[in-house]
Amino acid sequence: AAGVIQSPRHLIKEKRETATLKCYPIPRHDTVYWYQQGPGQDPQFLISFYEKMQSDKGSIPDRFSAQQFSDYHSELNMSSLELGDSALYFCASSLGAGNTEAFFGQGTRLTVV
Amino acid sequence: DQQVKQNSPSLSVQEGRISILNCDYTNSMFDYFLWYKKYPAEGPTFLISISSIKDKNEDGRFTVFLNKSAKHLSLHIVPSQPGDSAVYFCAASVTDKLIFGTGTRLQVFP
Numbered sequence: 001a002a003g004v005i006q007s008p009r010h011l012i013k014e015k016r017e018t019a020t021l022k023c024y025p026i027p028r029h030d031t032v033y034w035y036q037q038g039p040g041q042d043p044q045f046l047i048s049f050y051e052k053m054q055s056d057k058g059s060i061p062d063r064f065s066a067q068q069f070s071d072y073h074s075e076l077n078m079s080s081l082e083l084g085d086s087a088l089y090f091c092a093s094s095l096g097a098g099n100t101e102a103f104f105g106q107g108t109r110l111t112v113v
Numbered sequence: 114d115q116q117v118k119q120n121s122p123s124l125s126v127q128e129g130r131i132s133i134l135n136c137d138y139t140n141s142m143f144d145y146f147l148w149y150k151k152y153p154a155e156g157p158t159f160l161i162s163i164s165s166i167k168d169k170n171e172d173g174r175f176t177v178f179l180n181k182s183a184k185h186l187s188l189h190i191v192p193s194q195p196g197d198s199a200v201y202f203c204a205a206s207v208t209d210k211l212i213f214g215t216g217t218r219l220q221v222f223p
Contacts, residue, residue: 004156031209042202042216043157048209055209090156092211101147102211104156 002027004093004105012111013081021076021108025093031055032074033102034066035090043090049074050096081112116140117205119214126221132190134217136203139184145206148177148188150199151216157202161188193221 005024013019025032031050035043045058049068060066063081068074072093078085088109092102118137126132134148144165149157163170163177163186170177176189190197200218204211 006156033210035213042213045210045212050209058210088154092156101159101162103159104149107154107156109154 004091004103006089006091006105006108008108009106010109010111012113014113015081015083017081017112018077018079019081019110021078021089021091021110023074023076023091023093023105025072025074025091026095026103029093029095029103030072031094031096031100031102032068032072033092033094034060034074034076035092035104037088037090037107039087046076078110083112086110086112114139115215116143117203117212117214119201119203119217121217122215123218123220126193126219128195128221128223129192132188132193132197132219132221134188134190134201134203134219136186136188136214137184138186138205140205140207140212141184142207143205143212146177146179146186147204147206147211148175149202149204149213150197151202152199160201190219193219195221195223197221 033048034046037043046060048056088107092104094100094102147162148160151157203214
């Protein structure tokens with residue numbers, strides 16, 4: 001069965017550079033969530049989209065932006081990267097919003113040097 | 114302010130016995146709860162969920178119990194197997210986001 005696809009799997013960037021992470025949800029899923037997990041920490045909710053509209057927002061820095069496209073894939077854009085942005089970034093998708101299971105991708109490991 | 118808490122960072126259980134992972138939450142608006150299993154460098158894998166209108170949900174070796182009055186849920190794994198060794202996150206749902214707990218590392222030894 002198709003799962004959530006994230007690309008790239010690994011990314012190394014220098015400070016002050018920009019990065020774009022992509023997420024392709026499970027087919028027919030209309031909701032996408034982004035999470036950031038630092039070393040030894042729980043996944044922190046960044047932002048979610050339902051039917052291409054932002055539906056909820058968490059602790060996402062102003063330097064980050066995201067959107068969901070007409071094909072339901074989503075991109076997380078990160079600018080002016082800082083060392084502290086180094087983390088695993090997970091995307092999840094679900095069918096509908098609210099009380100449904102969200103399925104996660106393998107994550108993108110971003111390293112800022 | 115941690116809205117979802119897993120107070121035991123680690124748990125060690127012998128193979129064949131029961132593993133009980135606990136989770137407490139503070140927000141009474143949470144209406145759906147999920148457990149995820151996570152291996153290093155992989156995304157969380159959905160295990161089992163429960164709606165706030167229920168107090169128990171069972172799926173094979175996994176059972177989740179919800180005590181709304183105590184704002185507490187638990188995951189029981191019976192019998193525990195070495196392949197269950199991983200980090201387990203509970204998560205609570207409100208609107209369009211999941212709030213995760215801090216995780217409990219379960220180790221099942223032979």
